[in-house]
Amino acid sequence: MALSPEVLSANREVAAWLQTFDVSLEPDEEPSDWFSIDGIEKPRQIGSDEAGGTFVLLPSQNVLYVSSEGRAGIIAGGFEEFVQLVAACPYWLDVLKFSSGGDLAEMRRAAIALEATLDDEDDINDAREAIHGILDLSEPEDPVGALYDAVAASDVIVRATDGSPFTTLFNRFSVDSNPMLSDAAA
Template identity: 30%
Template sequence: MTDHCLRLLRQHRRLAELAAFPFNFDLDRAAHGHLEPVRLASGGSLEVVAGCDTGGTYFVCPDGSLLYADSEGSAGIIGSSVDEALEIVIGLPGWRDYLDLAPADGEEAILARVAEIEDEIREYHGIDAERAELRAALGLPDRSPVDLLGRLHAALLRTEPDFLLLNSDEDCAYDLLDPHPRPPLWESVRHEVPGDPAGEPLTTWTRLAADQGLTELARVALIRRMDEIFMDQSQLLRPGSRKELDLSPLRLLAEEFDGLGDLRQAERARGLYTALQ
């Protein structure tokens, strides 16, 4: 898909105002940027194109996907392009209330939740005439809520590994925007299955992933592990000890990041190692 809709919003003030209210896709907020400096773990570029009234920000990624980051430290892909994301934002006002839903929940449950949320929205302002006007002006199809929910769900599941968002100052990762489970790393790499794949060290799978060219998959797993230790250093306590730390996991993480060429994360691991010595 193209970003035809984004160009129309930028060219026509009336359409931009409709997108901003009641659909909370506000182009004017792009000038303020995000509330903190961020970057993609993969190193790809980000372009801020809009914001919302709760402090969230919409970013265009290198492949055209639209990434949404909220003000609470969560982020996720919500469309394969700005156009597709706008279909979802306009077709499912209050879309963040549906992040826990999946197509497997069934049409009845999805439609019931949508009806409930949209009735709540209508208590404060209109959405029906506004949605029809904006869809017509942007040339968007009138897709069913079930279809749109399926598209949103598929987009969210694409967030990792290629679109992991980091706080640029601390290099910590944003949480996923949705609660949907992802397969463990060992299911994503080619391997001879050991007795208990889940019991193997993480580095068994990150090294295999890297060897198979799945660099971002390995990077995400290592960053998530680094974040766990950063947030809870009691994980480094030696068994049976209340004070003695085993810092070898940090040294190993630094080596693994070096192997991936991620010098910033390697330095982060070494910095915490030094601080805890």
């Protein structure tokens, strides 16, 4: 059986483990009215994060992330790839934040620093192990590279209620702009 939001939502254990990675697969009953997606009348929201962001499964099966701060982009080429990304790189959104505007080398550097600074490393590793074991998922070969490729190729236009387009998920910060990360990257 293919991995889908319905399969995952039905598995309460996996859904609980995903909470460790700040992913809730309990979509809102009503579609969000704070954004629209060009060419898609009724976006299929499949979950959210604690920061108010929304995960959307597009008709192409790509997973789109829409942040509550006006940023949006495709983060995975499919639902299974999305789950693999979240488990392998639970700090994926911070990797994008510290990407120096979409520099892959800086993203890799950020991932190494963020992995080194995980607060609840045991919880994260337990969740990774449980999700991979329960779902029989393979480890992604290069989650940061796959994230970069997905965001860089993202051509979906998400708009705020006033019609203005959301910006890319790549942010301008670098690892060196955060003392804790630059120390961990050294």
